[in-house]
Amino acid sequence: MQTSPTGPAPLAAGPTYLAAELRLPTNWLDYTILAIYFVVVLGIGFAARRSVKTSLDFFLSGRSLPAWITGLAFISANLAATEILGMAANSAQYGAYTVHWYWIGAIPAMVFLGLVMMPFYYGSKVRSVPEFLLLRFDKAAHLLSSILFAFAAILIAGVNLYALAIVVEALLGWPQWVAIVVAGAFVLAYITLGGLSSAIYNEVLQFFVILAALIPITFLGLKKVGGWDGLTHKLTAQHGENFTTAWGGTGIGSANPLGANWLTIVLGLGFVLSFGYWTTNFAEVQRALSAKNLSAGQRTPLIAAYPKIFIVFLVMIPGLVAAALVPNIGTAGSGLQYNDAIPYLMQELLPNGVLGIAVTGLLAAFMAGMAANVSSFNTVFTTDIWARYVKPGQEDGYYVRFGRLITVIGVAASVGTAFLASSFSNIMSYLQTLFSFFNVPMFVVFIVGMFWKRASAKSGFWGLLAGTTAAMVNYFVFYKEGIISIPSDQGANFVSAIAGFVAGAVVMVAVSLFTKAKPADELQGLVYGTKSPGMAEPPAEGDDAWYRKPALLGWGAVVLAAACYIPFSF
Numbered sequence: 001m002q003t004s005p006t007g008p009a010p011l012a013a014g015p016t017y018l019a020a021e022l023r024l025p026t027n028w029l030d031y032t033i034l035a036i037y038f039v040v041v042l043g044i045g046f047a048a049r050r051s052v053k054t055s056l057d058f059f060l061s062g063r064s065l066p067a068w069i070t071g072l073a074f075i076s077a078n079l080a081a082t083e084i085l086g087m088a089a090n091s092a093q094y095g096a097y098t099v100h101w102y103w104i105g106a107i108p109a110m111v112f113l114g115l116v117m118m119p120f121y122y123g124s125k126v127r128s129v130p131e132f133l134l135l136r137f138d139k140a141a142h143l144l145s146s147i148l149f150a151f152a153a154i155l156i157a158g159v160n161l162y163a164l165a166i167v168v169e170a171l172l173g174w175p176q177w178v179a180i181v182v183a184g185a186f187v188l189a190y191i192t193l194g195g196l197s198s199a200i201y202n203e204v205l206q207f208f209v210i211l212a213a214l215i216p217i218t219f220l221g222l223k224k225v226g227g228w229d230g231l232t233h234k235l236t237a238q239h240g241e242n243f244t245t246a247w248g249g250t251g252i253g254s255a256n257p258l259g260a261n262w263l264t265i266v267l268g269l270g271f272v273l274s275f276g277y278w279t280t281n282f283a284e285v286q287r288a289l290s291a292k293n294l295s296a297g298q299r300t301p302l303i304a305a306y307p308k309i310f311i312v313f314l315v316m317i318p319g320l321v322a323a324a325l326v327p328n329i330g331t332a333g334s335g336l337q338y339n340d341a342i343p344y345l346m347q348e349l350l351p352n353g354v355l356g357i358a359v360t361g362l363l364a365a366f367m368a369g370m371a372a373n374v375s376s377f378n379t380v381f382t383t384d385i386w387a388r389y390v391k392p393g394q395e396d397g398y399y400v401r402f403g404r405l406i407t408v409i410g411v412a413a414s415v416g417t418a419f420l421a422s423s424f425s426n427i428m429s430y431l432q433t434l435f436s437f438f439n440v441p442m443f444v445v446f447i448v449g450m451f452w453k454r455a456s457a458k459s460g461f462w463g464l465l466a467g468t469t470a471a472m473v474n475y476f477v478f479y480k481e482g483i484i485s486i487p488s489d490q491g492a493n494f495v496s497a498i499a500g501f502v503a504g505a506v507v508m509v510a511v512s513l514f515t516k517a518k519p520a521d522e523l524q525g526l527v528y529g530t531k532s533p534g535m536a537e538p539p540a541e542g543d544d545a546w547y548r549k550p551a552l553l554g555w556g557a558v559v560l561a562a563a564c565y566i567p568f569s570f
Contacts, residue, residue, distance in 0.1 A: 022170055022171060022336075022340055022343045022344060022347055023170070023171065023172075023173060024171045024172065024343075024346060024347055024355060024359065025347070025352070025355070026172060026352070026355060026356065026359065027352050029352050029353045029356055030352055030353065030355050030356030030359060031356065032356070033353070033356035033357055033360055034356060034359060034360050034363070037209065037360045037363075037364065038186060040205065041186055041190055041202055041205070041367075042186070042189055042190060044190060044194070044198055044201050044202050044205065045189055045190030045191075045192075045193035045194045045198045045202075046193055046194070047194070047201075048190075048193065048194025048195065048197040048198035048201060049193045049194045049198070051194070051197055052194060052195050052197070052400065054396055054400070055382075055383075055396050055399040055400050055403065056127075057195065057197070058195035058196065058400050058403050058404075059127060059195060059196055059378070059379040059382065059383060059403060060127060060196060060286070060289055060290045060379070061195070061196045061197040061200060061290040062197075062290075063289070063290060063291065063292060063293075064290075064292050065197070065200065065290050065291055065292060065296075066291070066292060066296060067291055067292075067295070067296035067297075067299040067300055067303055067548075068303060069200060069201070069204060070200065070287045070288060070290055070291045070296065070297075070300040070303075071287075071299065071300050071301070071302075071303030071304045072203070072204045072207045072303075072304070072307075073199075073200040073201075073203040073204055073207075073287045074284055074287040074288065074300050074301055074303075074304040075207065075304035075307050075308055075311075076203035076204065076206050076207040076210070076368045077203055077283055077284060077287060077368055077369065077371075077372030078284060078304075078308075078369075078372075079207070079210055079311065079365055079368065079369075083315070083365075084210070084214070084315055084342065084362070084365055085163075085167070085339060085341075085342055085343075085362075086339075087101065087312070087315040087316065087319070088315050088316070088318050088319035088322070088341040088342045089319060089337075089338035089339045089341055090319065090338075091315070091316040091317075091318070091319025091320050091323070091341070092319040092320070092322045092323040092329055092330065092338045092341045093319075093323075093330055093338045094243075095235065095239065095242070095243035095244055095245075095320065095323075096243065096244050096245055096246050096316065096320075096568050097246065098312065098315070098316045098319070099246050099312055099316065099564070099565070099568060100246065100265050100269060100270075101269065101312075102308060102309065102311070102312040102561075103309065103312070103561040103562070103564055103565060104265060104266060104269060104270040104274070104561075105269040105270060105273075105274045106274060106278065106305075106308050107305050107308065107309060107557055107558060107561040108270060108274070108275075108558065109274040109275045109277070109278035109279060110278050110301045110302070110304060110305045110308065110557070111301070111302065111305060111554040111555070111557055111558055112275065112278075112279060113278055113279045113285070113288075113301045114288075114298045114299065114300070114301040114302040114305075114550055114553070114554055115298065115302075115550055115551065115554045116528075117279050117446075117450070118288055118294075118297050118298045118300075118301070119294065119298065120132070120450060120525065120526060121285060121288070121289060121297070122288070122289060122291070122294045122297035122298070123294060123525050123531070124525050124526060126289070127289070127379065127383050127384075128146075128282055128286070128289075128376075128379055128380050128383060128384055129145075129149070129280055129281075129282040129285055129442075130142055130145040130146040130149055130282070130380060130384045131383070131384055132446075132526070133145050133445065133446075133449075133460055133464075134384075135526055136449045136450070136460065136518075136523075136526045136527075137445075137449060137455075137457050137458075137459070137460025137461065137518075138457040138458065138460065138461065140458075140460075140461035141445070141457075141460030141461040141464060142384065142388075143384075143385070143389065144461055144464055144465060145442060145445075145464060146380050146381075146384040146385050147385070148438050148442070148464070148468065149282060149376075149380050149438065149442075150377055150380050150381050150385065151438075152434055152437070152438040152439075153282075153283065153373040153374070153376055153377035153380070153410075154373070154377060154410060154413045154414055154417055155417050155420070155434055156283075156369075156373045156431065156434060157369075157370045157373035157374050157377070157410070157411075157414040157417070158413075158414045158415070158416070158417025158418040158419075158420060159417075159418070159430060159431055159434075160366050160367075160369040160370040160373070161180050161183060161184060161366075161370055161414055161415060161418035162180070162418035162419065163366060164179055164180070164183050164363065164366035164367075164370075165177075165179040165180045165183075165418065167343075167362060167366075168363070170343070171343055171346075171359065171362075172359070180415055180418055181415070183363070183366065183367055183370070184370075184411050184414065184415050186367065187367055187370050187371050187374060187411060188374075188407065188408060188411040190202055190371075191371060191374055191375055191378070191407050192404045192407050192408065195375070195403070196286065196290055196375050196379070197290075199371045199372070199374075199375040200287060200290065202367075202368075202371065203287075203368050203371065203372070205364075206364035206365065206367065206368040207307075207368075209357070209360055209361050209364040210361045210364055210365050210368075211314070211361075212357050212361060213357055213358040213359075213360065213361020213362065213364075214311075214314040214315065214318070214361065215314065216349075216350060216354050216357075216358070217314075217318050217342060217345050217346060217349065217350065217358065218313065218314050218317045218318055220345075220349040220350070221317060221318050221321035221322075221345050221349060222317060222321065224321065224325070224348075224349065225321055225324050225325065231317075231320055231321060231324055232244045234324040235320060235323060235324055238323070238324070238327050239323070244320075244568070245568055245569065246565055246568040246569060247262060247565075247568075247569055250262045250265065264494075268494050268497075268498075272440060272494075272497045272498060272501055273432070273435060273436070273439075273440065273493075273494070273497050275443055275447075276435065276439040276440035276442070276443035276444075276497065276501075277435055277439050278301070279443060279446065279447075280439055280442045280443045280446055281439055282376045282379075282380060283372040283373050283375075283376040284301070284372070286372075286375065286376050286379060287300055287372075288300035288301060293543070295543040295548065295550070296543070298550040299548065299550055299553060302550055302553040302554050302557060303553065305553075305554075305557040305561075306557060306560075309557065309560055309561050309564060315342075318341055318342050318345050319338075319341045319342075321341075321345060322336075322340070322341035322342075322344055322345060323341075325344075325348075326344070329341070346358050346359075370414065373414075374407060374410050374411060374414065375407075377406075377410045378403050378406050378407045378410055379403075381406050381410070382399055382402055382403045382406055383399070386399075386402060386406070387399055432493040433475060433492075433493050433496070435493075435497070436471050436475070436493045436494075436496040436497040436500060437468060437471050437472055437475075437496070437500070438468065440467065440471065440497045440500045440501050440504075441463070441464050441466075441467025441468045441470075441471060441500045441501070441503075441504045442464060442467075443501070444463065444467055444500070444501050444504035444505050444508070445460050445463045445464045445467070445504060445508065448463065448504075448505060448508045448509075449508075449526075449527070450526070450527060450528055451527070451528050452512075452527075453517065453520070453523060453527050453529075454512055454517050455508055455512050455517070456511060456512040456515040456516055456517050456518065457515070457516070457517075457518050458511055458512075458515040459507070459508040459509075459511040459512045459515065460508070462507050462508070462511045463504040463505070463507050463508035463511070464504065465507075466503045466504055466506075466507035467500040467501065467503050467504025467505075467507075468500065469503070470496075470499045470500050470502075470503035470504070471496040471497065471499055471500030471503075472496075473499075474492070474495055474496045474499040474500075475492055475493070475496045479492040479495070479496075
């Protein structure tokens with residue numbers, strides 16, 4: 001299996017996803033912990049239902065949540081178990097290179113979202129990312145982006161469901177269809193009951209459950225190998241010095257297992273796919289839009305950046321420990337794949353009770369990822385497609401009822417797409433393929449439209465269409481048909497992302513030169529250098545405190561992420 005700096009570690013789909021001998025010795029105590037978690041999840045849904053009185057309450061929590069709640073939900077929605085297992089696998093295979101996915105591949109883009117893009121998103125009072133394109137461009141760009149996003153959300157929710165099913169089958173022995181139905185039913189129940197508030201408060205709970213699962217594995221794993229010094233000594237002896245450094249062997253022209261150099265890491269991972277994901281993915285941005293004011297909306301991704309900086313240690317160290325304990329992991333001479341790193345440590349290190357918490361943490365992570373996509377799907381489909389183009393002008397209660405109905409349909413569709421994911425040999429490559437098709441083209445439309453006043457109303461639609469088409473053509477025609485030689489799916493995703501970005505930008509510029517620009521008064525609050533009334537709202541009491549300043553939080557995260565590289569640079 002191969003990977004590149006454009007996406008997380010490989011997670012093979014299908015029956016060989018995890019080794020059969022990794023069945024966990026769970027008992028009644030572990031299942032009791034799991035049952036308690038599910039009861040609490042439903043309880044949050046019923047409690048949140050009381051606050052749902054309008055469509056704004058259902059889809060955006062009434063824009064009433066504090067920044068620390070939305071910030072934790074923001075990172076929890078991203079911290080799906082596909083990432084947890086995948087990044088541990090990445091570490092077992094490639095070592096400390098994993099830190100790049102966090103400190104370069106996330107933090108700069110999260111800070112950019114908070115400092116630069118959230119004032120436009122929140123200040124314009126849009127209910128979704130596609131709605132911003134309606135204001136900046138026209139209905140054609142809005143409708144196309146809404147359809148593409150809704151489609152992608154269902155596909156990604158299905159990936160999380162399928163990954164959950166095959167993990168539960170391997171670790172607990174549940175049939176895949178049982179795991180899919182149970183998880184889908186619980187996500188459906190709490191989102192249908194309490195809307196986005198239910199999803200967000202459950203994501204906050206899930207964040208702490210995930211930490212409770214990962215922390216014991218990390219510390220017990222380090223203890224078993226003699227601490228950090230013992231771990232690095234073993235790995236250096238087995239894999240060489242570069243295995244425990246972030247930049248060793250990444251010079252241009254140098255060979256390394258990752259197959260990437262510092263330039264492709266910085267530009268490929270750190271810009272194209274990273275900014276494309278973090279700045280336009282409504283499953284994340286929706287959490288910031290539910291914040292109580294602009295300051296809280298800006299601080300949402302900035303607060304999330306701080307746990308993102310350190311979570312890498314909780315997924316990287318278990319992968320390194322597994323590599324040290326099983327020197328031939330991932331090879332033909334071992335019964336364990338790289339994907340087995342965390343399940344192997346769960347089996348070897350955790351007593352019953354703690355084991356139940358770890359299993360619950362994995363399920364919580366999968367459900368958080370699925371719920372984020374389902375809740376964003378029901379918002380976009382209801383407000384951007386149904387309410388604007390199919391049934392406009394209905395009373396508010398109608399859209400709340402329809403939102404609940406489309407949630408049911410969305411979960412059912414996710415169950416169907418869960419089995420579509422099984423046709424891909426690497427589900428993380430599949431996810432990155434989706435990101436290159438949908439997120440990157442949308443990012444280029446946003447970035448050109450937000451920073452170039454001359455970008456015309458028509459350019460948004462044609463740029464998005466050209467970018468999406470170029471990415472798909474590169475992948476399905478040039479790569480799959482063998483017209484161009486690319487060594488892996490991940491490498492193809494990188495090229496597809498570049499193709500989508502360049503094609504979208506070129507077409508937007510060309511179309512803008514031959515079509516009419518929007519009047520300046522219609523661009524207020526939508527283009528950099530202009531302001532909307534929403535941007536001028538005074539901060540709430542306490543928001544002007546120095547430690548809540550978005551600029552301080554943002555640049556503090558960037559400096560801290562850069563400083564974290566120092567121990568891994570030598």
